[in-house]
Amino acid sequence: MNRLWIVSALLVTAPALWLFGPTQADVPALPRHQEWLADARQLPDPATATPGQISTWFAGLPPAHADELTRQYPEVIGNLDGVPVSRRYAANHDPARPGRQILALDRRGDGLAAEVIGDLATANRVAILVPGVATELANFDTGLGGVRHRAPAWQARQLHDQARALAPGTPVAVIAWLGYDTPDGVRREALREDRAATGALALERFVAGLVQDRPERQITVIGHSYGSIVAARAASRLGPQVTDIVAIGSPGMGVPDRASLNTSARVWAGSAPDDWIRRIPGVRIFGIGHGRSPIDPDFGALPLPCADTVGHDGYYQPGTSSLRAMAEITLGRGAA
Incomplete structure (x- = not known):
């Protein structure tokens, strides 16, 4: 009887939780996020660094270093808030567009x-x-x-x-x-x-x-x-x-x-x-x-x-x- 009650309760509450459950908010990781984090150069984590911190970090990069990162990780640089606009345009360049x-x-x-x-x-x-x-x-x-x-x-x-x-x-x-x-x-x-x-x-x-x-x-x-x-x-x-x-x-x-x-x-x-x-x-x-x-x-x-x-x-x-x-x-x- 107890087992039947539990099953019945689950049949009622599961759809309710699916429909009425708490709102979840989580920004997905950028493309190649883990590969970026594994880089030996200790690059900032896009998931935790603020756009202001990204902006400051990028401004301090030597141009050659910035160019190299853009070539190696265009999917990250092109979607990383705080990176200069012109740099993001370059990273996202699409010959089809x-x-x-x-x-x-x-x-x-x-x-x-x-x-x-x-x-x-x-x-x-x-x-x-x-x-x-x-x-x-x-x-x-x-x-x-x-x-x-x-x-x-x-x-x-x-x-x-x-x-x-x-x-x-x-x-x-x-x-x-x-x-x-x-x-x-x-x-x-x-x-x-x-x-x-x-x-x-x-x-x-x-x-x-x-x-x-x-x-x-x-x-x-x-x-x-x-x-x-x-x-x-x-x-x-x-x-x-x-x-x-x-x-x-x-x-x-x-x-x-x-x-x-x-x-x-x-x-x-x-x-x-x-x-x-x-x-x-x-x-x-x-x-x-x-x-x-x-x-x-x-x-x-x-x-x-x-x-x-x-x-x-x-x-x-x-x-x-x-x-x-x-x-x-x-x-x-x-x-x-």
């Missing part, structure tokens, strides 16, 4: 990538685009399902073009940042925030690396759909250089209101009138769901105009008020 500025590239699993549009060396205004569910390296350029306007690389170009059109003389850069393993679909992983928690840790390090040599740089983080939860989880630790956080097509940001984000950044939220995300209940129970929608007036976010935006993936379409507003915000203005 000539002329592109790839700031991160990891081909393992679903893959990770970050591409810069604009001149990051001179840009004092930077936008980071954080994508959502089912975005992976295979559709980074082409878009989920082959739909171009779903592609992070395409979206970044639209935002950069719009910002340059509004302020031709302002140095601005836009980064398409696929720096975390997104949920594979609208299933368990999308209902929970484990992937967002891991993504937030990676986003924090990425932002810290961007401001090592330019502490005066001002950054806007734009999270689309599940990406808005990544931005929310990171918000309190992103630093004062992040002046704005924008949530578009958000299912909720995992908190009841804007104040709970614990950030000095302006927080904006917008959703297309026909975005299916609006039908998701604004609840959060035992870690399932993402809470109140940030477009709810009671959340307290600033409204992002989206009246002429169509669908869940139309926010970067040229000519839309949402694209113009995000460009204005990136430039340090309002969302008029």
Whole structure:
């Protein structure tokens, strides 16, 4: 009888633990991490060294030594926050993508990538685009399902073009940042925030690396759909250089209101009138769901105009008020 009770209890609790268990956050090791650590030159551990420590260490390397490390460990150097941008571009050079500025590239699993549009060396205004569910390296350029306007690389170009059109003389850069393993679909992983928690840790390090040599740089983080939860989880630790956080097509940001984000950044939220995300209940129970929608007036976010935006993936379409507003915000203005 006791054995039967134990089996019955396991049958009930195992699915519950799978669905409602504690949120886990752990940034995966960089490619060739162990090989790098085993190097006799006692190289810094990418898992524990801060971007600031990496920056200081790299600045002290003789140029020949830096060149040698880049040739020997391009997968590490190209993804190591704190390494100079130009060095990461060189490490991530891909003959299949000539002329592109790839700031991160990891081909393992679903893959990770970050591409810069604009001149990051001179840009004092930077936008980071954080994508959502089912975005992976295979559709980074082409878009989920082959739909171009779903592609992070395409979206970044639209935002950069719009910002340059509004302020031709302002140095601005836009980064398409696929720096975390997104949920594979609208299933368990999308209902929970484990992937967002891991993504937030990676986003924090990425932002810290961007401001090592330019502490005066001002950054806007734009999270689309599940990406808005990544931005929310990171918000309190992103630093004062992040002046704005924008949530578009958000299912909720995992908190009841804007104040709970614990950030000095302006927080904006917008959703297309026909975005299916609006039908998701604004609840959060035992870690399932993402809470109140940030477009709810009671959340307290600033409204992002989206009246002429169509669908869940139309926010970067040229000519839309949402694209113009995000460009204005990136430039340090309002969302008029």
